[in-house]
Amino acid sequence: MAQVNPILEAFNQTPYPVTGNSKYSVQLLLDAFERMDGDTDSDIYGNGKLIEDFQSKMAAFLGKESAVFFPSGTMAQQIALRIWSDVLGKKKVAYHPLCHLEIHEKDGLKELHHLEPVLLADKDRLIALSDVAEMTEDISCLLLELPQREIGGQLPAFEELEAIAELCRSRGIKLHLDGARLFEVLPYYGKTAEEVCALFDSVYVSFYKGIGGIAGAILAGGQAFTETSKVWKRRHGGDLISLYPYIVSSDYYFERRIGKMPHYYAAAVELASLYNGCAALKTVPEVPVSNMFHVHADAAKETLVDVMLELYKETGIGLTRNINAVNDSSCYYEVSLGDRYEAIPKALLQDAFRRLNEKLMSAK
Amino acid sequence: MAQVNPILEAFNQTPYPVTGNSKYSVQLLLDAFERMDGDTDSDIYGNGKLIEDFQSKMAAFLGKESAVFFPSGTMAQQIALRIWSDVLGKKKVAYHPLCHLEIHEKDGLKELHHLEPVLLADKDRLIALSDVAEMTEDISCLLLELPQREIGGQLPAFEELEAIAELCRSRGIKLHLDGARLFEVLPYYGKTAEEVCALFDSVYVSFYKGIGGIAGAILAGGQAFTETSKVWKRRHGGDLISLYPYIVSSDYYFERRIGKMPHYYAAAVELASLYNGCAALKTVPEVPVSNMFHVHADAAKETLVDVMLELYKETGIGLTRNINAVNDSSCYYEVSLGDRYEAIPKALLQDAFRRLNEKLMSAK
Numbered sequence: 141m142a143q144v145n146p147i148l149e150a151f152n153q154t155p156y157p158v159t160g161n162s163k164y165s166v167q168l169l170l171d172a173f174e175r176m177d178g179d180t181d182s183d184i185y186g187n188g189k190l191i192e193d194f195q196s197k198m199a200a201f202l203g204k205e206s207a208v209f210f211p212s213g214t215m216a217q218q219i220a221l222r223i224w225s226d227v228l229g230k231k232k233v234a235y236h237p238l239c240h241l242e243i244h245e246k247d248g249l250k251e252l253h254h255l256e257p258v259l260l261a262d263k264d265r266l267i268a269l270s271d272v273a274e275m276t277e278d279i280s281c282l283l284l285e286l287p288q289r290e291i292g293g294q295l296p297a298f299e300e301l302e303a304i305a306e307l308c309r310s311r312g313i314k315l316h317l318d319g320a321r322l323f324e325v326l327p328y329y330g331k332t333a334e335e336v337c338a339l340f341d342s343v344y345v346s347f348y349k350g351i352g353g354i355a356g357a358i359l360a361g362g363q364a365f366t367e368t369s370k371v372w373k374r375r376h377g378g379d380l381i382s383l384y385p386y387i388v389s390s391d392y393y394f395e396r397r398i399g400k401m402p403h404y405y406a407a408a409v410e411l412a413s414l415y416n417g418c419a420a421l422k423t424v425p426e427v428p429v430s431n432m433f434h435v436h437a438d439a440a441k442e443t444l445v446d447v448m449l450e451l452y453k454e455t456g457i458g459l460t461r462n463i464n465a466v467n468d469s470s471c472y473y474e475v476s477l478g479d480r481y482e483a484i485p486k487a488l489l490q491d492a493f494r495r496l497n498e499k500l501m502s503a504k
Numbered sequence: 505m506a507q508v509n510p511i512l513e514a515f516n517q518t519p520y521p522v523t524g525n526s527k528y529s530v531q532l533l534l535d536a537f538e539r540m541d542g543d544t545d546s547d548i549y550g551n552g553k554l555i556e557d558f559q560s561k562m563a564a565f566l567g568k569e570s571a572v573f574f575p576s577g578t579m580a581q582q583i584a585l586r587i588w589s590d591v592l593g594k595k596k597v598a599y600h601p602l603c604h605l606e607i608h609e610k611d612g613l614k615e616l617h618h619l620e621p622v623l624l625a626d627k628d629r630l631i632a633l634s635d636v637a638e639m640t641e642d643i644s645c646l647l648l649e650l651p652q653r654e655i656g657g658q659l660p661a662f663e664e665l666e667a668i669a670e671l672c673r674s675r676g677i678k679l680h681l682d683g684a685r686l687f688e689v690l691p692y693y694g695k696t697a698e699e700v701c702a703l704f705d706s707v708y709v710s711f712y713k714g715i716g717g718i719a720g721a722i723l724a725g726g727q728a729f730t731e732t733s734k735v736w737k738r739r740h741g742g743d744l745i746s747l748y749p750y751i752v753s754s755d756y757y758f759e760r761r762i763g764k765m766p767h768y769y770a771a772a773v774e775l776a777s778l779y780n781g782c783a784a785l786k787t788v789p790e791v792p793v794s795n796m797f798h799v800h801a802d803a804a805k806e807t808l809v810d811v812m813l814e815l816y817k818e819t820g821i822g823l824t825r826n827i828n829a830v831n832d833s834s835c836y837y838e839v840s841l842g843d844r845y846e847a848i849p850k851a852l853l854q855d856a857f858r859r860l861n862e863k864l865m866s867a868k
Contacts (some may be wrong), residue, residue: 167542169749178531182718211575215741248739252616348745354546355744375612376740377579380719381712385533385749 147462150449154458156488158411161352161397161478168354172389182382186370194387195358202343203334204360208369209387211378213320214245216344216359217283219372222253223365224281224314224341234258234275235283236267238290240318252376266294269303282308285318286336287325292424292434292474298329305339317343324350324430327402341365347390350404350431351397352478356386400479404431407481414489415475418497420504423475432476439503441465447499457484457492511826514813518822520852522775525716525761525842532718536753546746550734558751559722566707567698568724572733573751575742577684578609580708580723581647583736586617587729588645588678588705598622598639599647600631602654604682616740630658633667646672649682650700651689656788656798656838662693669703681707688714688794691766705729711754714768714795715761716842720750764843768795771845778853779839782861784868787839796840803867805829811863821848821856 151157162168183191191209199207210216218241221233233249235241237259241249249255258277261267266288284304287293296304308315317340326333337343342361347353359369373379408428415423420438437444441463452458460473515521526532547555555573563571574580582605585597597613599605601623605613613619622641625631630652648668651657660668672679681704690697701707706725711717723733737743772792779787784802801808805827816822824837 164546164548164746165542166537166540166544166546166748166752168546170537170540170542173530173534173537176530176534178529178534180530182528182530182532184528210741212741212744214738214743218741245741246735246738248741251739354746354749371610374578374610375615377574377576377582377609377612377742378740379578380576382528382718384530385718388530 145462147445147448147460150452151458151461154452155456156484157458157480158484158489159458159460159475159477160480162480168352169385169389172353172392176388183384183387185381186373186379190384191387194391197391198345198358199360201333202337202345202358202360203332204337204343204362206363206366207358207360208366208373209383209390210357210359210373211355211380211383211386213240213318213344213346213357214248215373215376215378216357216369217241217316217318218245218249218253219369219376220316220342220344220359220361221249221255221281221283222372223368224316225253225255228280228312228314230278230280232256232258232277232279233281233283234260234277234279236261236285236288237263238288239283239285240289240320241283243290264291266291266296267304268296269300269307272304272307279313281314281316283316283318284340285320287321287430287432289321289432293321293428293430293432294425295325295328295429298331301336301339314341316340319343320346321349321430321432323398323401324404324432327405328429347386347394349476350401350478351390351393353390353393354386356383356390397478401431403482404477405429407431407477408433408475411475411477411481414493418493419500421500431478432474434472434474435460436466436470436472437500438470439500440469441471443503444471447496447503450499451492451496454495455488455492457488459492459496509826511809511812511824514816515822515825518816519820520848521822521844522848522853523822523824523839523841524844526844532716533749533753536717536756540752547748547751549745550737550743554748555751558755561755562709562722563724565697566701566709566722566724567696568701568707568726570727570730571722571724572730572737573747573754574721574723574737575719575744575747575750577604577682577708577710577721578612579737579740579742580721580733581605581680581682582609582613582617583733583740584680584706584708584723584725585613585619585645585647586736587732588680589617589619592644592676592678594642594644596620596622596641596643597645597647598624598641598643600625600649600652601627602652603647603649604653604684605647607654628655630655630660631668632660633664633671636668636671643677645678645680647680647682648704649684651685651794651796653685653796657685657792657794657796658789659689659692659793662695665700665703678705680704683707684710685713685794685796687762687765688768688796691769692793711750711758713840714765714842715754715757717754717757718750720747720754761842765795767846768841769793771795771841772797772839775839775841775845778857782857783864785864795842796838798836798838799824800830800834800836802834803864804833805835807867808835811860811867814863815856815860818859819852819856821852823856823860
């Protein structure tokens with residue numbers, strides 16, 4: 141059974157939750173299907189107009205020849221790395237030490253695909269051009285995550301990205317994009333998805349981060365790559381008879397939110413500045429480059445939880461749904477902005493941060 | 505792009521399609537969610553009341569300690585065989601030559617789990633007690649599929665099943681049930697799901713065969729087994745942030761159809777008898793033991809397709825959505841019965857079979 145998390149419970153009770161798009165509830169599905177014609181044919185094992193149309197649409201949006209809908213990014217990305225490793229006849233791939241595949245997938249890449257990851261860069265910084273240049277291992281594929289989520293959503297300069305792509309091309313290394321939050325960084329880069337994806341041989345994007353769908357992912361690349369990915373999708377057990385519950389909702393929320401990414405980004409910049417005005421708190425990055433950032437606190441997790449519970453009660457503002465301990469005297473949490481932010485009255489929000497600052501000062 | 509299949513197109517146009525429950529359309533989802541409260545919390549990565557309640561319900565129905573919801577049976581069954589192989593430290597498993605894992609999963613079991621299947625029995629008959637008794641290979645697990653779909657949905661006598669289970673137990677071999685169509689055979693056995701599952705160490709059941717849901721599967725067994733299966737579900741990329749579109753619809757159609765299995769079985773017996781009265785046709789099994797059977801024709805596929813297209817046009821009765829060639833002079837198709845059968849006027853159906861017989865006689 142799930143354990144009770146007091147800060148999550150309290151967050152869900154606040155009239156003004158600040159982060160995310162909406163509560164994770166069945167309403168997400170009901171909204172997405174409200175105007176759907178029940179007579180629409182299901183997709184059947186990867187075939188049919190419903191899935192093929194969405195795949196074509198996303199291939200075009202990402203500027204790739206072809207795209208395949210997957211139930212999850214975990215499945216799509218392991219498969220991408222496996223395909224490139226098989227193509228090049230190599231067993232090694234490279235990624236960041238805090239890559240999703242390294243810390244959130246129970247070692248699926250190693251246990252199922254027997255691939256050996258080379259961890260580039262330190263945990264607390266981005267992979268730099270020099271890391272790639274100095275790498276001595278013979279790898280098939282480099283995975284870059286834009287933005288690097290586990291360090292608050294940081295991004296390399298676009299020029300550095302171009303230089304890394306150029307270096308990989310010259311060395312025969314395939315470049316894969318973990319674009320779980322790709323849509324969210326386009327406003328900062330001032331680029332289209334197609335312009336960013338042009339640097340990569342294969343691309344994964346997600347539909348339940350900034351887009352706020354139920355679940356689902358797209359893997360895009362050349363035709364031969366995506367055809368092979370369908371074989372692996374079947375092997376993984378991801379070629380369901382019908383994936384339309386995720387496809388319809390992905391498309392619905394994509395249409396509803398893809399144009400709002402600049403607002404979410406601006407909201408993150410504004411909110412981070414409020415956080416950075418508070419005693420004992422700082423954001424990483426200091427100035428966000430997407431809709432997300434991390435908040436680091438020089439305070440024990442228990443202290444900050446108590447402060448937040450008081451604050452939510454007094455102000456009705458919910459700042460975060462969970463807090464992670466780093467050690468006995470520091471903690472952090474992730475902030476990710478969506479539709480909810482613009483509904484928060486600015487005066488209330490500013491008052492909440494005044495109180496937060498006072499509480500943290502007196503808690504010291 | 506999907507190829508046009510004339511018989512499928514014609515079948516979908518008939519006012520009286522005989523097989524299945526309904527068209528594969530989005531209406532399946534709309535019906536299942538019609539009375540759903542939008543405020544219901546989503547399941548989140550395998551946790552939450554929605555998924556836990558359904559898992560508990562199915563564990564109780566199957567008489568197992570614990571159950572886990574999976575997006576697909578392909579994923580659930582590979583994982584079951586992997587767990588038993590790891591537990592016993594063996595690389596070999598045994599199943600029928602026409603097992604789903606052998607012919608429909610692009611060798612996922614071999615490519616992802618590096619397990620070696622031992623194929624028991626001939627393609628055209630069931631695994632018998634003697635096959636297990638004479639097996640010399642040292643296997644971790646025997647998979648039995650009830651009914652054996654690819655040979656028309658055949659079943660061993662329950663006493664033989666008990667004897668196989670006893671033999672496996674005495675030899676330390678785990679017994680896994682591919683129960684994709686388990687619910688459909690309970691009326692013939694005259695047993696509860698719990699009574700059948702008691703013979704097996706682990707059990708998979710599906711919610712889109714006779715139950716007619718959108719997709720989804722349950723894997724059930726002891727607590728240690730199902731806990732380990734959750735780790736592998738994450739590795740496979742099946743631990744989606746939310747699986748509720750499949751869980752809610754599985755539960756909805758389970759409630760709607762679990763009590764109708766005796767009707768579907770009786771319908772299959774009745775329809776098979778009509779088929780067996782036709783020239784050049786015979787069913788396997790001759791007398792069905794579930795809601796399904798195969799129809800074998802001493803006729804070229806092209807001949808039978810032409811006959812069916814005429815028949816559908818003349819009578820409005822749709823008998824099958826596809827026909828598979830065996831060789832130049834024979835073909836077969838699968839029949840699986842559900843809600844639609846009882847809506848067919850009996851006189852129309854009998855007239856259709858009279859005409860079918862005449863057409864086949866004159867096509868000879």
